[in-house]
Amino acid sequence: MNKFLLPLLFLLLFILEGVFVEFMPSKYSDSMKLVPHFLLVAILLLSIFGSKKHGIIYGLVFGLLFDIVYTEVIGIYLFIYPLASYLASKMMRVLHANIVIASITTLLGVAFVEVGVYELNRIIHITDLTFIDFIQIRFIPTILLNLAFIIIVVYPLKRLFEKISEELGSD
Amino acid sequence: MPQFFLNKRLIVLLVSIIILVALIGFSLRDRTELTWPEKFVKDTVGWVQFLVSKPAHSVAGLFQNLEDLQNTYHENKELKTRVEQIVNLEKQVQLLDKDNKELRVILDKKETLRDFKPLQATVIGRNPDLWQEMMIIDKGKTNGIKKNMAVIGSNGSLLGKIKYVNQFSSTVQLLSSADPKNQVSAIIQGDKNVFGLVDGYDKEKRLLVKRIPSDAIIKKGQLVITSGLGEVFPQGLLIGKVEEVQSDQYGLTQTAYVKPGADFYDIENVMVVKGTMMQQQAAANLELKGGGQ
Incomplete structure (x- = not known):
């Protein structure tokens, strides 16, 4: 497998996030914020199915x-992406690495990052949204969007990451 | 507690929290420019974003066209009723324009705050975490973009301003951003122009124009435009229409709730504008200062 496949895939997801929000329909955008966490989902799946070390490194770089x-x-995502992937891989050590459990863990990771970033942004006064508004306007739509994304990508990414980690292990 | 310090993970966590706080503090201080590594990364990624967003725009354009086609009948009906009004307006505008020019010649006053030079730019990305409303455009320092220039949408309404400039790309902060530093000086048009500051965006998609004198009478439907008095904005860019006016809790000032003329989502092309008069004045001021020394 090509060495550049993984960085390229992550870079593509990274840019896709920026393009996705650009084309969001404007009718609902203020009452319902869909935040794509495609990159985070891939990082979490990498640390679950691939290796923990790689998950954290990719989390750091792309954060x-x-x-x-x-x-x-600078600092918020740099800190929270690796932390989320560390926690996810820790959780998977206890649980069985089944595809459903992995999806739920990934979703929990997304929820953790959303709430974490909200709290940090409140501390530094970037937002003054109340917690209830945050849950209604951002949290629930975001979780649903990312759940849909996880369901679509979990199987192909599982195969890909397992293959890559095998190759890395054999090196 | 020696055991406490032996716990490697805890130390890593503590050190990274310290680094986190330091980095956030570093990036939140009042800085006028980004550091060169940040600029370099932004430009490099901007180039890839440019490559990806081009096909994305064309695909989205296709869907947009289909949607437009569906609404054609309704829109046509509505537009027909407006055409007649516009013909009348056009006549008036021509007359006024001619008058204005003649009077300006008499007064020997060439530039106004209203003159500006537009520069077309394409949006290549948007902040996906949606906490700060920011966009990245594909024009930068090499195209003559400077900090604080006004950015308008395709329908001519104000969208926001340039926050940071890199070599080949720049960041636009939208008016809907919740940044307290994000203020724009505005005029509410009426029999008597009233000044205020655009500061904030509420849940009902309305901009807040604050610090309006309490004795000013503002009616629903009045237009809000940029005043051109602060910084480098030209005068007369449309911000929106007044929907509601409320006096603040002490009754000293009023706040107008303004429906923005621009759509803050689904933006593809923007114009970056620069008031030509301000530029010349600034140059003149510099010369004066230089001459004095």
Whole structure:
């Protein structure tokens, strides 16, 4: 398998997030915020099916990239992406690495990041949304969107990451 | 507690929290420019974004066209009723324009705050975490873009302003962003122009124009435009229409709730504008300063 496949896949997902929000229909966009976490889903699945080390490294690199390119507040995603992938891989050590359990763990990871980023943004006054509004406007739609994304990609990504981690292991 | 310090994971966590706080503090301080590594990364990623967004735009355009086709009948009906009004308006505008030019010649006053130069740019990405409403456009320093320039949408309404400039791309902060530093000086048009500051965006998709004097009378439906008095914005860019006016809790000032003229979602092409008069004035000021020294 090509060495560049994994970074390219993550870069594509990273840019896809930015393009996805650009084309969101405007009718519902203020009362319902759909936040794509495609990159995070892939990172979490990598740390579950691939290796924990790779998950954390990709979390660090793409978290930093996300901070620099999109939010312009360096630190938040740099910190929370690796933490989420560490926690996910820790959880999977206890649980059986079944595809359903992995999907639920990934979704929990997305929820963890959403709430974590909300709390951090409240601390630094980027947002003044109340927690109830946050749950209604952002959290529920976001979770549903990312659940749909997880259901679509979990099987192909599982196959891909297992293959890649085998190859890396044999090196 | 020696055991506490031996716990490697805990130390890693603590150190990373310290780094987190330091980095956030670093990026939140009042900075006018990004550091060069950030600019480099943004430009590099911007190039890839440009490649990806081109086909994405064309696919989205196809769907947009289909949607437009569905609404054609309704729109046509509505537009027909408006055409007649527009003919009348056009006549008036021509007359006024001519008058204005003649009077300007008499007064020997060439530039106004209203003059501006537009520069077309394409949106290549948007902040997907949606906490800060920001977009990335494909024009940068090499195209003559500077910090704080006004950005307008395809229908001519104000969208926001340039926050940071890189070599080949720049960041636009939208008016709907919840940043307290994101303020725009505005005029509410009426018999007497009233000044206010656009500051904030509420849940019902309305912009808040604050700090309007309490004795000013504002009616629903009045237009809100940029004043051109602060920074480098030109005058007369449409911001929106007044929907509701409320006085603040102490009754000292009023807040107008304004329906924005621009759609803050689904933006593809924007114009970056620069007031030509402000530019010349700034140059003149610099010369004066230089001459004084």
